[in-house]
Amino acid sequence: VPELPEVETVVRSLRGSLIGARIRSVHCTVPSLVGGEPERFCAALSGRLFEDVKRHGKYAFLVFSGGDAVAVHLGMTGQMLIAQPGRPTDKHTHLEIILDRSGQKLVYRDVRKFGRFAIVTGGLDSFVREKKLGPDALSVTPLELSGALRRTRRSIKAALLDQSVLAGLGNIYTDEVLYRIGAAPWRRADTLADHQVHALCENMRELLYAAIADSGTTISDYVDPEGRQGGFQFALQVYGRKGEACGRCGASVQRAVIAGRGTWYCPACQS
């Protein structure tokens, strides 16, 4: 499941592959993926020159010269792949961007088809406002975060998963950061003390940078644009580790459903 570190890994890789390349043509077969008529979406991108690749939360932005962009959300199983034109497309490939460069193409694969593409014409900031995205998890300040957390009576897990509170965390990194600061996922968000919110910011930044350094987490589908899996799944401390010993106290990691999501935690270290 692509969260901030996986999207950041994709963005860094695509910068090297896309910047300076021009779109020769775009092919798409799934209307729901592009929010309407595929023909119109594809035609609007033909001839564009890639200038940069950016990210906010779990959204990647393919920015064209002139300022327009394509916003990409990978959903649960979306993959952005750089491939040679001869490479055969399997049944889960729903979109292809043919590049005017050394015979390459950008391929979008998505088994579940929960991903989304959208053309952004009013600037990235307006898109972030429109989608009601909160501050990015890598740049949020403790003050911003504590302000947002004090405003809700939900569990800290539900609050951190809410992209309008904080953009970038998903189920995996939420469980991991709550373990790191010793906060129980069911704790009401507005009961965290200032020093805990501070610890949350610090630990979240360290966690996300460590995951990026490992090219993200591959549980099932995630791969980078070169088709490589991430490595951070081996560094996860509680996520998916029900019954294993907590590395800090030795207690057995437990699983519960909180905020509608499978949630892993140490019953002794987190409260």
Add this chain to the structure above:
DNA sequence: ACTATCCCCTGACGGC
């Protein structure tokens, strides 16, 4: 305004 629930979509998995 806030919060919870349903739904999309498909592969994996378990029961029979």
Add this chain to the structure above:
DNA sequence: TGCCGTCAGGGGATAG
């Protein structure tokens, strides 16, 4: 080449 029900999960829509 067994069939079918259930589950997972990001986020948008819908219902309280």
